Amino acid sequence: MAKKKAYKKYRTLHLPKAIVDNLLLKLHLGFADFDYKPEIFVSILNDIISKSSIFNKKEKFQYLFSPLDSRFLKNKYGNAYVNHIDFLASNNIIWNDNYYKNKTTYYYLLELDKYIEEYNKLLSIHNIISEDVVTPYCFTITEQNLSESTENITDLNNQKNRISTLWYKIKILITSKNKKYLTSSYNDDSTFINNAPKHIKKMGSHFRKNFKIDAEKAIAFSTTQYFENIDKAESEEEKLKAYNKYTSRVTSIKAIEGGKNSKSIYFKLNKTNGRIDTNLTNLSSDLRQFIVGYEDMVYLDLKNAQPVLFNIILKKHLINAKEDLKKEINQYFEYTTKGVWYEHLQELYSTTREESKNLWMKIAYSKNKSYRNDKKIFKDAYPNIYKIISTYKAKDHSDFAIKLQKIESDIFIDKICRKLVEKEIIPFTIHDALIVKKEHKEITLKIMESVFEETLGKIPCIKEEHHE
Structure with missing residues (x-):
């Protein structure tokens, strides 16, 4: 043989x-x-x-x-x-x-x-x-x-x-x-x-x-x-x-x-x-x-994703919150879920939209002692929320970002994707966004919306991208 x-x-x-x-x-x-x-x-x-x-x-x-x-x-x-x-x-x-x-x-x-x-x-x-x-x-x-x-x-x-x-x-x-x-x-x-x-x-x-x-x-x-x-x-x-x-x-x-x-x-x-x-x-x-095959797909992206997901943390702080904190959180909630958070920062700082994104990165993800001048306007406008962010970064400035990423993974991978796969829709994922076939767009949006309604209490802005 x-x-x-x-x-x-x-x-x-x-x-x-x-x-x-x-x-x-x-x-x-x-x-x-x-x-x-x-x-x-x-x-x-x-x-x-x-x-x-x-x-x-x-x-x-x-x-x-x-x-x-x-x-x-x-x-x-x-x-x-x-x-x-x-x-x-x-x-x-x-x-x-x-x-x-x-x-x-x-x-x-x-x-x-x-x-x-x-x-x-x-x-x-x-x-x-x-x-x-x-x-x-x-x-x-x-x-x-x-x-x-x-x-x-x-x-x-x-x-x-x-x-x-x-x-x-x-x-x-x-x-x-x-x-x-x-x-x-x-x-x-x-x-x-x-x-x-x-x-x-x-x-x-x-x-x-x-x-x-x-x-x-x-x-x-x-x-x-x-x-x-x-x-x-x-x-x-x-x-x-x-x-x-x-x-x-x-x-x-x-x-x-x-x-x-x-x-x-x-x-x-x-x-x-x-x-x-x-x-x-x-x-x-x-x-x-x-x-x-991208021409037959649709890209569905949670607008202002990390700022939006921060609302899930802030919801816990609403319990027994004083009026000034409630007012800040409600205002923050409105801007972020409508998908205009960076535009709001743009107005606060009188800067470009791209620069406003960089400012948020400094506010949310840098060491508490870094970029103090850049953070001042936000701190004045949202003193209580600024304090909450700083508390999460007290031991290690990366802790806040990691916490938000874990929330993101829980929502997108463990909740949205689980429900999609149960419907025989298997997406490609990009952390806070999904790519699915165009024929599955409507049901995917419904699932995303239902999960956000359940976790946030409101449907945030979801952006669509097509390539013809």
Whole structure:
């Protein structure tokens, strides 16, 4: 009887060519004086880029960074992580901020030009050409020019920054020795999904199977946007932000494109705040249009979500409340549930709507001692509510945000989504918003409204988004 041929499995990573070239050249030149594993190096780089896209959600993107706790690294890579991450840091492939000493260390990538300059310098010093650099035996590398499908960009090949669109597709053979760090996250998600309540289990399986993106169009859109931002950039810092924003987006898109086969699709429980984190919650809003089938879907978003959910906490403070507090809470309730809270702050502060959002972030989520001048107008208008917010942040300023996120998760995941799945409607979720098929819009709205009526006592403003 013929022996059954073993089926080989691979993990695919996508990383900027300039960074990988720099790493491979230093390995080729013998800079690493320990028994290293090349796949650990590229996996750590992928950790930094992919986690950065989550932490840079507000798209400020001056640096691509990632907080990588030593416990996370040890659990994923074993004791080998120390030598590997020290090598990357000491050889100018990544850097870490010593300000975070005794806390989770933040690791950063450098500006792209620095990788290229050092690469060319080392080739010259050692009198070798790039073709001489050996690719490690354990993976194959394919070069990709992400600007090839981009339209309406003139003289692309003459632009210095076109090198930013050159990426490597790195295909790594999964073995018994490396599967822990190449597939562990995906396997952990599988365990969570399989052991989750019935409605979350169905949502997880549905997401893994059905969440897809038109990667070619999404990357073309992001690349066009990148070159437009480069043209508008008035400083090196703005150029760096444009590149890091682009890199972050490409990483998000490629992870979705890889899906189950590349073990890069994720659906996991955030144990801190109870949220469900997915590739979709990490996707920039203007890339949603490229979700496969999005033209037949509707996006339903709770307007002023976090300010609205704060009302659930405030309801408890109404019990035995004095008249001045009652008046503040009732006024706050009206503005937030009508979806005009930021407009109200805009009037209070005589500022723009975008700035009013930033002001709320400072009021609600910063340390009590921070931004005191910015908080003064709100404190004068809502002294009792300000005091309540400050009390929740007294021990740790993140406690208030986490409390609101837990309320959000309870309402959206445990209440709304549970009722939807019972009706055989399985949504995609984005924390305080849902994506469902257009044919399910009316029943989804009814369920959302009934849950809010029950928990808030009023139906708040729910915003709809369609893409034709």
